[in-house]
Every structure is written in C-alpha cells, then in structure tokens.
Amino acid sequence: MHSFWNFESRWFCAAILRMKTALSVGSQESLMPAGSKLPVIKTPEGIPFIPGSSLKGVVRSYTERILRTMDRLGQTYWGERLWACDPLDERERCVIATCCERCEDCKGNCCPDCGRCKNCMVKRATHNNRFDDEKLTQEIWNYSCTACRLFGSPWIASRVSFQDAMLTNRDSLLRLVEVRDGVGIDRDLGSAKHRIKYDFETVPSGAEFGITVVVENAEEWEVGLLLLALEAMRKGELPVGGKTTRGPGWGELVDLRVQRIGQENLLDYLKGTGQPAKISPSEILHRLVTVLQGGSHA
Ligand SMILES: [Zn+2]
Numbered sequence: 499m500h501s502f503w504n505f506e507s508r509w510f511c512a513a514i515l516r517m518k519t520a521l522s523v524g525s526q527e528s529l530m531p532a533g534s535k536l537p538v539i540k541t542p543e544g545i546p547f548i549p550g551s552s553l554k555g556v557v558r559s560y561t562e563r564i565l566r567t568m569d570r571l572g573q574t575y576w577g578e579r580l581w582a583c584d585p586l587d588e589r590e591r592c593v594i595a596t597c598c599e600r601c602e603d604c605k606g607n608c609c610p611d612c613g614r615c616k617n618c619m620v621k622r623a624t625h626n627n628r629f630d631d632e633k634l635t636q637e638i639w640n641y642s643c644t645a646c647r648l649f650g651s652p653w654i655a656s657r658v659s660f661q662d663a664m665l666t667n668r669d670s671l672l673r674l675v676e677v678r679d680g681v682g683i684d685r686d687l688g689s690a691k692h693r694i695k696y697d698f699e700t701v702p703s704g705a706e707f708g709i710t711v712v713v714e715n716a717e718e719w720e721v722g723l724l725l726l727a728l729e730a731m732r733k734g735e736l737p738v739g740g741k742t743t744r745g746p747g748w749g750e751l752v753d754l755r756v757q758r759i760g761q762e763n764l765l766d767y768l769k770g771t772g773q774p775a776k777i778s779p780s781e782i783l784h785r786l787v788t789v790l791q792g793g794s795h796a
Pocket residue numbers: 595596597598601602604608611612615616617618
C-alpha cells in the first residue's frame with residue numbers, strides 16, 4: 499500500500515493538446531434558457547482554457563474502460579487484479595458507505611457486502627473504543643479498485659491531479675471563440691418537439707493547450723495506465739469537452755514528456771539545483787505491456 503503521509507515519488511506528465519476540430523467546454527445546456535448563448539470557460543482575462551477536472555474525467559473514464567476489459571480477460575499485474583468499479587452507482591462502488599439494515603449493529607460479518615462496507619470497516623477497526631486509523635486505511639485500500647486507488651474515491655485521496663490546461667498559442671489564432679448554432683432538447687418534457695434553440699461558443703480548431711498531470715507516490719505501471727489514455731489522446735481517439743458526438747472536441751497530443759522525482763533526487767530538486775529525471779513514455783508503456791503479456795499466461 500502507498501503511504502499518503504510520506505513522499506515516495508512525484509511524476510509529471512506534460513504535453514500539448516492540439517485541437518483538430520473546435521472545442522466546446524464547460525456549460526450545462528439543460529439549464530440554459532431558450533435563445534441564450536452558451537459560453538466556453540474563460541479565465542478572468544477572457545482566454546479559454548480546459549478545466550483540469552474535465553481532462554481528469556475523460557482520462558479516468560477511458561482508464562476505467564481499459565481496466566474493465568483487462569479484468570474480463572483475467573489480466574493481472576504480477577498477480578494483482580486490474581479492475582474498475584462503477585463510481586457513478588452507489589451500490590456498484592468497490593467500497594460502499596453502508597451495506598444492509600444490520601450494518602449499524604455489525605459484529606464484523608453482517609451480510610455478503612459487509613467486507614466492502616466502509617461503515618463496517620470502521621467497526622472492525624475499533625476495539626475497546628480504540629480506533630485504529632491505519633487498519634481502516636489498509637482495509638479501504640484492499641477493497642478499492644485500481645481506478646479508485648489512482649483517481650480517488652470518497653474514501654481515498656486522488657493521487658492524480660490535472661492542472662487547468664491553458665491556451666498556449668493565442669497569438670496564432672484569428673479569434674479565440676466562434677459561435678455556432680445549437681439545438682437542445684427540453685429535459686423536462688423529454689421530447690424532440692420541444693427543442694430549445696441556442697447558440698454556443700467553441701474554441702476554434704488549431705487551438706493548443708498545455709496539459710500537465712502530476713501523479714503522487716505512484717508505481718511506474720500506474721503511470722503507464724495513465725499513459726495508455728494519453729496515448730489514445732495522442733492518436734486523436736479520445737475527445738475532450740462537450741458535444742463530441744457532433745464534432746467538437748477532437749485533437750491530438752504532441753510533445754509528451756514524463757519526468758520523475760524520487761527520494762534519490764528529492765533534495766537536489768527541493769534545493770533548486772536538480773532536475774527531475776526524464777523517462778521515456780514509450781519505455782514506460784513498453785515495460786507495462788511486457789508484464790501484462792507475460793502475466794496473461796500465469
Ligand atoms: Zn455495513
């Protein structure tokens with residue numbers, strides 16, 4: 499298990515996302531009154547950007563899809579199950595908040611879901627009114643899926659953070675936003691007859707955004723899982739933002755760099771005299787895939 503209190507390593511992944519189509523980010527069309535214009539998210543200076551949370555969502559759900567496929571194939575990493583729960587369904591989460599009606603009086607084995615129940619874990623970690631925080635953390639970790647361990651859950655802090663991706667080539671764009679026609683469906687009436695006309699802003703194709711991902715205390719293979727998603731972005735197979743089925747959101751990733759700070763170069767880095775070690779993304783992926791291919795026959 500990873501320690502959340504100690505520094506083990508910090509990884510930086512940086513790249514440029516170059517949009518090949520327009521980009522639409524960050525508006526809730528169901529809340530918009532008819533005839534209004536949906537803006538793209540901008541900085542206070544009026545420069546469009548992609549919120550880190552939006553990129554993280556795209557990368558997490560892609561990584562979850564890969565993990566579910568690996569799990570179906572019985573693929574492990576050195577015997578460790580690779581899997582993803584459904585974080586959107588309370589009952590399908592890897593660790594659930596409460597298990598059954600006997601949960602409050604649980605003596606440690608109240609129902610088939612007792613093991614993965616957070617409330618029951620707290621009870622199991624409490625003896626003679628003494629609460630063992632480490633035991634609870636360990637149990638949550640053991641029951642958590644690969645995706646929650648990396649991207650976080652209500653019980654585990656995320657080890658992956660995406661910074662807001664800023665526009666890096668504003669001077670080479672003729673305009674920062676374009677306005678398009680959109681048609682929304684009235685969610686309350688749920689009928690195509692009740693369409694709402696609105697305009698929406700997009701960032702034009704050719705826009706480039708600087709992406710930075712910081713990963714704390716991760717094993718190289720976990721960074722490799724992230725790189726699989728970035729690899730799909732690189733090839734232009736993973737859209738970002740909204741309205742992606744209608745065209746916007748498709749880009750390609752260029753200039754991907756991965757750097758790592760470990761205990762061996764931490765002090766130099768903190769002093770400002772050392773640089774993080776550069777690690778080739780393709781080598782990380784190669785090492786991950788080699789283990790996976792070997793592991794599939796185990
Ligand atoms: Zn319970």
